[in-house]
Amino acid sequence: IDYGTPASRSEKTVSLTIDGQSIAVPAGTSVMRAAAELGTSIPKLCATDRVDAFGSCRLCLVEVDGMRGTPASCTTLVAEGMVVRTQTERLKKLRKGVMELYISDHPLDCLTCAANGDCELQTQAGAVGLREVRYGEGANHVFARRAGEENDRFLPKDESNPYFTYDPAKCIVCSRCVRACEEVQGTFALTIEGRGFDSRVSPGMHESFLGSECVSCGACVDACPTATLTEKSVIEIGQPEHSVVTTCAYCGVGCSFKAE
Ligand code: FES
Numbered sequence: 001i002d003y004g005t006p007a008s009r010s011e012k013t014v015s016l017t018i019d020g021q022s023i024a025v026p027a028g029t030s031v032m033r034a035a036a037e038l039g040t041s042i043p044k045l046c047a048t049d050r051v052d053a054f055g056s057c058r059l060c061l062v063e064v065d066g067m068r069g070t071p072a073s074c075t076t077l078v079a080e081g082m083v084v085r086t087q088t089e090r091l092k093k094l095r096k097g098v099m100e101l102y103i104s105d106h107p108l109d110c111l112t113c114a115a116n117g118d119c120e121l122q123t124q125a126g127a128v129g130l131r132e133v134r135y136g137e138g139a140n141h142v143f144a145r146r147a148g149e150e151n152d153r154f155l156p157k158d159e160s161n162p163y164f165t166y167d168p169a170k171c172i173v174c175s176r177c178v179r180a181c182e183e184v185q186g187t188f189a190l191t192i193e194g195r196g197f198d199s200r201v202s203p204g205m206h207e208s209f210l211g212s213e214c215v216s217c218g219a220c221v222d223a224c225p226t227a228t229l230t231e232k233s234v235i236e237i238g239q240p241e242h243s244v245v246t247t248c249a250y251c252g253v254g255c256s257f258k259a260e
Helices: 031-037 089-104 120-127 139-147 176-183 219-223 232-237
Strands: 013-018 021-026 083-085 164-166 191-193 200-202 229-231
Touching: 013 031, 021 031, 031 083, 089 120, 176 219, 219 229, 229 232
Parallel strands: 013 083
Antiparallel strands: 013 021, 164 229, 191 200
């Protein structure tokens, strides 16, 4: 189970109520993690318990008594006496609207995608109940690919790294790869550049992953929720039925790999 944010090590305990259920968790715990410990899964894309919360996808919105608006549960920390609601009709509508925008800027080639069945965007679209999209259903990307066009929104794949492929068309700019590179591997090879539709992950000042500071550790591939960063072995032979993940922070030759 992925609780959404790393566990707090505080010895102080905080009590709160989530959807009418009481829970006591260590101070410094996120609302998202506290809800997960109660068995409530709040939709998320940018949060994972492997890296610190960033709050970029805005899918994990909740309502908190006394707080204005709908804060992101991954970056909101628990407080004594806090009262949280995670499943109101208003929240469901907001999350569906956010997901609709993501899908409108994403290729809809799921059936032939390497991540099909193992894609968090696909899973969360189902979780928020998205059945139709009003904004073109990723038509811009699909059309550009078929036409062989290249523009700022549809950059070509980067196949330079021998272990993985980077496909910017499938990037949802959640920055999980950037944070994994920094926090898991301790390398600062990746960044987010551009704004709005033009924003994307990039290997810094370098033109390709191979020519960058990337040490091919695989932390970014492991953190990616879509098929943006995909192991070449997965693209060639499909998803394994069983996988084993190993991570070594000291080796720069592809220490995170999956094998049947
Ligand atoms: Fe909280 Fe993305 S999961 S903002």
